[in-house]
Amino acid sequence: MSTPSPLIHIVDDDESLRVALLRLLGAAGFEARGYASTGDFLLQPLPDRPGCLLLDVRMPGPSGLDLQAALRRQGNPLPVIFLTGYADVAASVRAMKAGAVDFLTKPVEREALFEALQRALARDATQRAAHMEAERLRAAFAALTPRERAVFDRIVAGQINKQIADALGIAERTVKLQRARLMTKLDVGSVAELGRLAERLRHLTD
Amino acid sequence: MSTPSPLIHIVDDDESLRVALLRLLGAAGFEARGYASTGDFLLQPLPDRPGCLLLDVRMPGPSGLDLQAALRRQGNPLPVIFLTGYADVAASVRAMKAGAVDFLTKPVEREALFEALQRALARDATQRAAHMEAERLRAAFAALTPRERAVFDRIVAGQINKQIADALGIAERTVKLQRARLMTKLDVGSVAELGRLAERLRHLTD
DNA sequence: ACCACTATTTCCCTTTCGTCCAATAGCCTC
DNA sequence: GAGGCTATTGGACGAAAGGGAAATAGTGGT
Numbered sequence: 337m338s339t340p341s342p343l344i345h346i347v348d349d350d351e352s353l354r355v356a357l358l359r360l361l362g363a364a365g366f367e368a369r370g371y372a373s374t375g376d377f378l379l380q381p382l383p384d385r386p387g388c389l390l391l392d393v394r395m396p397g398p399s400g401l402d403l404q405a406a407l408r409r410q411g412n413p414l415p416v417i418f419l420t421g422y423a424d425v426a427a428s429v430r431a432m433k434a435g436a437v438d439f440l441t442k443p444v445e446r447e448a449l450f451e452a453l454q455r456a457l458a459r460d461a462t463q464r465a466a467h468m469e470a471e472r473l474r475a476a477f478a479a480l481t482p483r484e485r486a487v488f489d490r491i492v493a494g495q496i497n498k499q500i501a502d503a504l505g506i507a508e509r510t511v512k513l514q515r516a517r518l519m520t521k522l523d524v525g526s527v528a529e530l531g532r533l534a535e536r537l538r539h540l541t542d
Numbered sequence: 543m544s545t546p547s548p549l550i551h552i553v554d555d556d557e558s559l560r561v562a563l564l565r566l567l568g569a570a571g572f573e574a575r576g577y578a579s580t581g582d583f584l585l586q587p588l589p590d591r592p593g594c595l596l597l598d599v600r601m602p603g604p605s606g607l608d609l610q611a612a613l614r615r616q617g618n619p620l621p622v623i624f625l626t627g628y629a630d631v632a633a634s635v636r637a638m639k640a641g642a643v644d645f646l647t648k649p650v651e652r653e654a655l656f657e658a659l660q661r662a663l664a665r666d667a668t669q670r671a672a673h674m675e676a677e678r679l680r681a682a683f684a685a686l687t688p689r690e691r692a693v694f695d696r697i698v699a700g701q702i703n704k705q706i707a708d709a710l711g712i713a714e715r716t717v718k719l720q721r722a723r724l725m726t727k728l729d730v731g732s733v734a735e736l737g738r739l740a741e742r743l744r745h746l747t748d
Numbered sequence: 749a750c751c752a753c754t755a756t757t758t759c760c761c762t763t764t765c766g767t768c769c770a771a772t773a774g775c776c777t778c
Numbered sequence: 779g780a781g782g783c784t785a786t787t788g789g790a791c792g793a794a795a796g797g798g799a800a801a802t803a804g805t806g807g808t
Contacts, residue, residue, distance in 0.1 A: 423629065423631045424631065425629045425630065425631055425634050425645070425647055426647075428631050428634050428635050428638075429634050429638060429644065429645045432634075432635060432638035432639065432645075433638065433644070438635065438639070439631070439635045441631055441632070481785095483785085491734055492734040492735075492738070493734075494731050494732030494734055494735055496763095496764070496765090497764070497765070498763095498764080506785095506786070506787090507786070507787055507788080508764095509786080509787060509788065509789090510785080510786050510787065512765070512766065512767080513767095513785090513786080513787095514785095515765090515766085516766070516767080525700050526700030526733070526737075527732070527733040527734050527737065528697055528698040528699075528700055528733050528734070528736055528737035528740065529698075529700060529737060530734055530737060531732075531733065531734035531735060531736060531737025531738040531739075531740075531741070532698070532737040532738065532740060532741040533737075534734065534737075534738060535737070535738040535741040535742060536741060539745075689755090702793090702794065702795090703794070703795070704793095704794080712755095712756070712757090713756065713757050713758080714794095715756080715757065715758075715759095715797095716755080716756055716757070718795070718796065718797075719755085719756080719797090720755095721795090721796090722796075722797080
């Protein structure tokens, strides 16, 4: 469970600002990368590590809002902090409704930037942890055979072995075997834990 | 499980706008009430029914943002839609970060208003349902005696009756009694359901 | 001190669970 | 067709769960 250090992405067509931000973040101990446009950012493969995105709104080509929308469509939860030189209420509201962490106007105050950065990285950490947990769960259930899955469903529904055997048309002895197998596969030691797993799974799926 | 019809609250010092909104909402079949100021709104006891708040930002006295902050401090989750005549990015961002559903600039377009209204009422309904569910759960657990609660904790931890009896210094038969009692009180029919309840409770408490 | 009441305990019985060993049936690969 | 593999089954045994009946604390009220 090693947690790589965060990587801050900066997308802004103003090179002097990019350089200034890179220097500021670097001095604060952050690793950061700059991109001159939405296209430049999307061309790079996004490494799978913690981080966030400092994003200009108005740029030649696709806007920052376009990039944010694209990331969301891709299911990429990378937290976004907008930086803009234009006071545009409609854009700020749209950005925030789309889940932006913050929407800062240039010139950006150092403190405001770091405060937003901290919240963005905290959100990212939370999201990544939840996502990994969800993936572990999904993988564990994907490893079950259809029969085991059926037995699982009936166990958590409160049915006893005899009822399950009856419903599935198999011997009670077999139910016991599959029951033991799925408990091993899901790495649980009691029916109560099984119920908790079921609840967490339901919470993921809805 | 009757769901009362929603009630829309309008807080704005501009009486003509209030009247217009009341008429507009009334024509759309909504029940709505107007308030000339933050103070007027807070003076009225807030009925416990679905609804949302259409809130002006700038008013004589406490601002709309102040009211929003006060509601949040009180733990009141009433969804807020801001209406403002001033283009103020900082205010809009602050409002959205504080959880506002939308931040609309006057003159408000009819469609934008109803779209926001719909999302606000949907959010309110979701929140209210989750809150009621949480309260039911809390009430059920509050009805358990300390002993029953202790037994519950150990059951969901996967301990068997003998271990529980040993740990609590009581007879195994007594554990079985309390176990049966708490299952009745929590209205569950299996240990798996017990585990699911435990997971939901943990989810509430964190 | 006495009674009502609840919590706890002891004894006993039935059902269900968890697991052992051995065996059978179906299916894929070589 | 000979393995080799998985799913399934049967019988059996000890442990655990669920519950009935009656005895035994302990408590608080009178």
